[in-house]
Amino acid sequence: MKDNYDINNYTYDMDRCIGCKGCVWVDHVYMPGVRYGVKCPSNAYKLFDGYAPMGREKIGKALLEGRIDYTPEYLDVMYMCQLCGACDAGCKRNLDLEPLSVLESLRVKAVKDGKGPMPAHKKVAQNIAEKGNRYGAAEKRSGWITKDTKISDKADMVYFPGCSASYVEKGIAQATGKILNKAGINFMTLGDKDTCCGHPVATSGMLDEAKAIARKNIDILKATGATTLVTSCAECYNTWKVIYPKMLSKNFADMGYQVIHLVEVVSKLVNEGKFTFSKPMNIRAAYHDPCRMARQGEPWVEWEGTRGQWGILTPKKEYRRGTFGVYQQPRDILNKIQGLDLVEMPRMKENAFCCGAGGGVMDAYPDFAMWAATERLTEVQSVAAEAVISACPYCKKVFNEASKANNMNIKAYDITEIILACM
Amino acid sequence: MTIPQAAYKVLEAIVGPDYISQDPIDCEAHTPGPNGFETDLGVATILKSPGCVIFPSTTEEVQKIVKTCNRYKVPFIPISTQWWSGRGAAKVEDALMIDLKRMDQCDIDDKHMFAVVGSGLIYSQLQEEAMKRGLYTTIPGGGSQVGVVANHILYGSSPLNYRTCIANRRILGVEWVLPDGEILRLGSCALDKDDYLWGEGIGPDLRGMIRGFSPGWMGSMGIVTKMSVKLVPFQPDKPMPVGISPDTAVELPLKRINWYNFILPSKDALVKAMYEIANAEIGAGLTKVPLFWRAIAKANNKEEFWELWDQESEETVAAMNVLRVLLIGFTSEKQLEYEERVLQDIIVKDLGGKQTRTKPTDESWVKNADSASMWMMCGGYTSLEFDFEAISHAVAKGVDCSKLKKGYTPPLMKAYGDQGWFQVGDYGHLALFEFLTYQDPDDEQKHKVDEWSVALSKMNIENRYYTAQLASHKPLFLTGPAYGPDYHKWMIRFKEEFDPDALSNPPGPADTDLFIQEAEWMQKVKDWPAPKIEANKNPKFE
Ligand SMILES: Cc1cc2nc3c(=O)[nH]c(=O)nc-3n(C[C@H](O)[C@H](O)[C@H](O)COP(=O)(O)OP(=O)(O)OC[C@H]3O[C@@H](n4cnc5c(N)ncnc54)[C@H](O)[C@@H]3O)c2cc1C
Ligand code: SF4
Numbered sequence: 013m014k015d016n017y018d019i020n021n022y023t024y025d026m027d028r029c030i031g032c033k034g035c036v037w038v039d040h041v042y043m044p045g046v047r048y049g050v051k052c053p054s055n056a057y058k059l060f061d062g063y064a065p066m067g068r069e070k071i072g073k074a075l076l077e078g079r080i081d082y083t084p085e086y087l088d089v090m091y092m093c094q095l096c097g098a099c100d101a102g103c104k105r106n107l108d109l110e111p112l113s114v115l116e117s118l119r120v121k122a123v124k125d126g127k128g129p130m131p132a133h134k135k136v137a138q139n140i141a142e143k144g145n146r147y148g149a150a151e152k153r154s155g156w157i158t159k160d161t162k163i164s165d166k167a168d169m170v171y172f173p174g175c176s177a178s179y180v181e182k183g184i185a186q187a188t189g190k191i192l193n194k195a196g197i198n199f200m201t202l203g204d205k206d207t208c209c210g211h212p213v214a215t216s217g218m219l220d221e222a223k224a225i226a227r228k229n230i231d232i233l234k235a236t237g238a239t240t241l242v243t244s245c246a247e248c249y250n251t252w253k254v255i256y257p258k259m260l261s262k263n264f265a266d267m268g269y270q271v272i273h274l275v276e277v278v279s280k281l282v283n284e285g286k287f288t289f290s291k292p293m294n295i296r297a298a299y300h301d302p303c304r305m306a307r308q309g310e311p312w313v314e315w316e317g318t319r320g321q322w323g324i325l326t327p328k329k330e331y332r333r334g335t336f337g338v339y340q341q342p343r344d345i346l347n348k349i350q351g352l353d354l355v356e357m358p359r360m361k362e363n364a365f366c367c368g369a370g371g372g373v374m375d376a377y378p379d380f381a382m383w384a385a386t387e388r389l390t391e392v393q394s395v396a397a398e399a400v401i402s403a404c405p406y407c408k409k410v411f412n413e414a415s416k417a418n419n420m421n422i423k424a425y426d427i428t429e430i431i432l433a434c435m
Numbered sequence: 436m437t438i439p440q441a442a443y444k445v446l447e448a449i450v451g452p453d454y455i456s457q458d459p460i461d462c463e464a465h466t467p468g469p470n471g472f473e474t475d476l477g478v479a480t481i482l483k484s485p486g487c488v489i490f491p492s493t494t495e496e497v498q499k500i501v502k503t504c505n506r507y508k509v510p511f512i513p514i515s516t517q518w519w520s521g522r523g524a525a526k527v528e529d530a531l532m533i534d535l536k537r538m539d540q541c542d543i544d545d546k547h548m549f550a551v552v553g554s555g556l557i558y559s560q561l562q563e564e565a566m567k568r569g570l571y572t573t574i575p576g577g578g579s580q581v582g583v584v585a586n587h588i589l590y591g592s593s594p595l596n597y598r599t600c601i602a603n604r605r606i607l608g609v610e611w612v613l614p615d616g617e618i619l620r621l622g623s624c625a626l627d628k629d630d631y632l633w634g635e636g637i638g639p640d641l642r643g644m645i646r647g648f649s650p651g652w653m654g655s656m657g658i659v660t661k662m663s664v665k666l667v668p669f670q671p672d673k674p675m676p677v678g679i680s681p682d683t684a685v686e687l688p689l690k691r692i693n694w695y696n697f698i699l700p701s702k703d704a705l706v707k708a709m710y711e712i713a714n715a716e717i718g719a720g721l722t723k724v725p726l727f728w729r730a731i732a733k734a735n736n737k738e739e740f741w742e743l744w745d746q747e748s749e750e751t752v753a754a755m756n757v758l759r760v761l762l763i764g765f766t767s768e769k770q771l772e773y774e775e776r777v778l779q780d781i782i783v784k785d786l787g788g789k790q791t792r793t794k795p796t797d798e799s800w801v802k803n804a805d806s807a808s809m810w811m812m813c814g815g816y817t818s819l820e821f822d823f824e825a826i827s828h829a830v831a832k833g834v835d836c837s838k839l840k841k842g843y844t845p846p847l848m849k850a851y852g853d854q855g856w857f858q859v860g861d862y863g864h865l866a867l868f869e870f871l872t873y874q875d876p877d878d879e880q881k882h883k884v885d886e887w888s889v890a891l892s893k894m895n896i897e898n899r900y901y902t903a904q905l906a907s908h909k910p911l912f913l914t915g916p917a918y919g920p921d922y923h924k925w926m927i928r929f930k931e932e933f934d935p936d937a938l939s940n941p942p943g944p945a946d947t948d949l950f951i952q953e954a955e956w957m958q959k960v961k962d963w964p965a966p967k968i969e970a971n972k973n974p975k976f977e
C-alpha cells in the first residue's frame with residue numbers, strides 16, 4: 013500500500029520544479045497589481061526562496077541526497093509555512109506537481125528522523141493525547157451546548173464542532189446548532205466520545221499519532237450509524253475529507269461517510285428557497301476563503317501507479333487542483349442577506365492569502381501568524397470593508413486579535429454567526 | 436562556501452540582517468533546481484550555489500553592494516525572478532546573489548505613457564497597473580512572471596510586438612549600476628536623474644550596450660536598477676478575469692478585442708496572409724501556432740496530451756497551418772468591425788482559409804502567458820533557437836531546423852516535422868522565429884540536446900541565418916567570428932573595460948564556452964578554436 017506521506021514518493025515533484033513561482037504569485041490572470049501580488053504567506057513574510065515551495069523542494073532534495081543536514085534554520089524553513097495550499101493550486105495550474113504533499117511529507121520525515129516537530133507542536137500533541145483537545149482544557153467538550161439547542165440521540169448527521177468551537181469560539185458551535193434546528197435537520201453529536209480531529213498532529217508531521225486518532229474517530233463515527241458529518245470548521249472538514257483518507261491510503265469515496273460544511277447545507281437550502289433571511293445586516297464585508305475548505309476542499313483521491321517516458325502516469329491521476337473547493341456556497345448565502353454589501357478582496361478563492369493561523373504556525377510562530385493576519389486585514393481595508401467573514405474559527409480568532417493589536421477597527425465574524433443573526 | 440566575512444559584515448550593514456544570509460539552507464534554496472530553463476542541460480554542470488544571498492531595496496544599496504564586491508573581490512550575480520534559471524545562477528564558487536525582488540517600483544506617467552519600473556516588478560503587475568489607466572505593455576513568451584526590466588534588457592518578444600516592436604526597443608531612461616559600482620544614467624535621466632521621459636536625445640544613448648549582442652549580457656555587465664519603459668494606448672474596456680484554476684482567463688470585451696483562428700490551405704498561403712494583414716495595417720497580434728500547443732490547450736493533463744499527440748503524423752502536421760490573429764478596436768468598435776471585414780477578405784475570400792472556433796477569452800498574451808505549461812508535455816523544455824528577421828527567413832529556417840532536429844530525436848520530442856513558432860513583428864517587417872526544444876530529462880541520451888544546440892549554431896553559420904542566440908547561450912568563440920563579424924572581440928573588450936576583475940556574473944559572456952570546455956561529451960563536436968576559459972576571469976581572444 014502506498015504511503016502518501018513518504019517523501020520518497022515525491023522525488024519527481026521536487027526534481028521537476030522549474031522555478032516558475034506559480035506557487036508564489038497570484039494567478040497572473042487575477043494579478044491585482046503591485047500590491048497583493050504574492051499569495052504565499054511564508055514567502056511574503058520572509059523573502060528567501062527557502063520560504064517558498066520551490067526553495068523548500070530544493071532543500072528537501074538536498075537533505076535526501078545528504079548534501080545538507082537538519083539545522084534550526086532547516087526546521088524554521090519547514091515549519092514556517094501554513095500548509096495553506098496556495099502553492100499547490102498554483103503549481104497545478106500549469107504543471108500538476110504536488111508541492112503541498114512535498115511540504116507535508118518533509119515534516120513527516122523530520123518527525124521520523126527525530127528532529128521535528130517544533131516544541132510548541134509537541135505540547136499541542138500532548139494536550140490532545142491527554143485531554144482530547146488542543147488546548148489541554150480539562151472541561152467537558154460539550155460546554156457549548158445551550159438548553160435551546162435540539163440535539164437528537166440518533167440521527168444520520170453528526171455535528172463535529174472541533175476544538176476551537178467547543179472551547180474558545182463557542183458561539184460558532186451554538187450558531188451551527190441553531191441553524192440546523194431552524195433548517196429542520198436532525199443531528200446528533202459524538203457525545204462524550206467527541207474529541208479532537210487530530211489536525212494539528214497531522215500537520216506537524218506526527219503521522220503515527222495522527223493515524224491513531226483518525227482510526228479512533230472513524231470507528232466512533234461508524235458506531236453512531238450516521239453517514240454524514242457536518243462541520244463548522246475548515247480544518248476539521250479537511251481532516252475528515254482529505255487527511256484521513258490520505259493517511260489511510262484510501263479514496264474518500266470509500267471511507268463510508270460524507271463530510272459537509274454548514275455553508276454547503278445552508279447554501280443548498282437558500283438556493284432552493286427553503287431557507288430565508290428575515291433580518292438585514294447593514295455591513296460592508298469581505299469574505300475570506302478558508303484554505304482548508306476552499307482550495308483544499310476537494311476530497312482525497314487515491315492514486316497508485318508508475319511513471320514512464322516523458323513522465324507519463326499509468327494509470328492517469330485525478331488531480332485535486334483546487335477547482336471544486338467550497339467557494340461559491342458562502343458567497344451565495346451572504347449575497348442573500350439584505351444590507352450586506354459583499355465585496356471581494358484582490359486575492360480571493362484559490363488565490364486567497366491565508367489568515368496565518370494554519371499549519372501549526374499559530375502555535376510555533378505566533379508573530380508570523382499575526383503578521384499574516386494583519387497583512388490580510390490590510391486587504392480588507394483596501395476594499396473599504398469594515399468586516400471580514402470566514403468559515404473557520406481559527407481565521408476569526410487570529411483576525412480579531414490582529415485587528416485589535418493594530419487598532420485596525422475591522423471586525424471578524426464567522427459565517428455561522430452572520431446566518432444566525434439574520435435568520 | 437561563503438564570501439569573506441569582512442565583506443559580509445559590510446553587506447549586512449547596508450541592507451540590515453533580515454535581508455542577507457549565508458546560511459547553507461538559504462543558499463541551497465537560491466541555487467537553480469535540476470529542471471528549470473536550461474538547468475536540465477549540460478550548462479548546469481558549471482552552475483554553483485551562491486555563497487550569500489542579499490536583497491537590496493534601493494539603487495543606493497545596490498551601488499554600495501557592488502562597490503563592496505569590488506573592494507573584497509566578491510563575484511556577484513543579479514537576479515530579477517531567476518526564471519531563466521540556467522543563466523540566473525553563479526558559475527563561480529562563493530558568489531553573492533543579488534536578488535532584486537524588493538525593488539518593485541512601478542510609477543506610471545499616464546500622460547506620456549511610460550512606466551518607471553524597478554527590477555523586482557513582473558509583467559502581470561505592470562500590465563494590470565497599465566490597463567487600469569487605459570494603457571498596455573506586451574507580455575513576453577517567457578511569461579507574465581518574468582521581470583520587466585530583465586526582459587527589456589534581454590529581448591522581450593511577444594505576438595503583440597506586431598504593433599509595438601520588441602520590448603528591448605521600448606526602453607527609455609535607464610539607471611544602471613556598472614560593474615564597478617558607478618551609476619550610469621541614460622536617456623533623459625542622464626541630465627536629470629528623475630526625468631525618465633526619453634530614451635534618446637540629449638545624453639548618452641548606450642542602450643545597445645545594455646542589451647549587448649542579443650540577447651543581452653545575462654548579468655555580466657552590472658545591474659540595471661530602474662528603467663522607464665514605453666506603454667501604448669489600449670482601448671477603454673478592461674478585460675476581466677474569469678474562471679477557477681487551472682481554467683482561468685480574461686474575458687474579452689468582444690466588441691473591442693477578439694482572437695481569430697484560421698487554418699490556411701498551405702504554408703505559402705499562411706505566409707501570404709501574414710504579409711497581407713500587415714500590408715493592410717490591421718491587427719494587434721499575429722502568430723503561427725505550433726501544433727503541439729493546440730494539443731496542450733485541449734488536454735486536461737499530460738497523459739491526454741500524449742493521447743492526442745500520438746494521433747498526429749507528418750501529414751496532419753503539415754496540413755495544419757494555423758494562424759491566430761488578435762484584433763483590437765483601439766479607437767472604436769467600428770475599427771474592430773472594419774478590421775474583421777478586412778481579415779475575412781484576406782484570409783477567407785482571397786486565400787481560401789477557414790475560420791475555426793476560438794474562445795471569447797484570452798488565456799495567453801493579453802494578461803498572462805503560460806510559459807510554465809511548456810514543461811507539461813515532456814518534463815524538459817528549453818528554447819535553443821530564436822531569431823528576429825524577416826517572415827521569409829522564419830519560414831526557410833523552420834524547414835532547416837525541423838530537418839536537423841530529426842537527427843536528435845530522441846531525446847527530443849517527436850515533432851512530426853513541425854516547423855516552429857513564428858510571430859510577426861513591426862507590421863510585417865520582422866518575424867520572431869522560435870524553434871522550441873522539448874525533451875525528457877530522464878532520457879539516457881540527453882547529452883544529445885547539448886549537441887543539438889551546437890549543431891543549430893553551425894547550421895546558422897553555414898546557411899547564413901541571422902540568429903538572436905549568440906552570446907551567453909551559444910559558444911561565443913564559435914559564433915563570434917562568424918557574426919558581426921568578430922562580435923566576440925567587441926563583447927570582451929567592453930567587458931574588460933567595465934569589469935576588469937570579472938566580478939559581474941563571470942565568465943559571462945562566455946559561460947557556454949566554459950561548459951563546452953569542461954564537458955567531456957562535448958569534445959566530439961567542439962571543432963573551433965577557443966582560448967582556455969577560466970570561470971573567474973574575463974575570457975581572452977587570441
Ligand atoms: C520558458 C521560457 C520561455 C521564454 N520565452 C520568451 C519569449 O518568448 N520572449 C521573451 O522575450 N523572452 C522569453 N524568455 C526569456 C525571458 O525573457 C527571460 O526569462 C526574462 O525576461 C528574464 O527575466 P527573469 O525575471 O526571468 O530574469 P532572471 O532569470 O532573474 O535573470 C535572467 C538574466 O538576466 C540577468 N539580470 C536579471 N535582472 C537583471 C538586472 N536588473 N540587471 C542586469 N541583469 C539582470 C541575470 O543575471 C540573468 O543572467 C523565456 C524564458 C523562459 C524560461
Ligand atoms: S502551503 Fe502556503 S505558506 Fe506554505 S509554501 Fe505553500 S503557499 Fe506558502
Ligand code: SF4
Nearest residue numbers: 029032033034035103
Ligand atoms: S509552481 Fe510548481 S514548478 Fe513552479 S516554482 Fe512552484 S513548485 Fe516549482
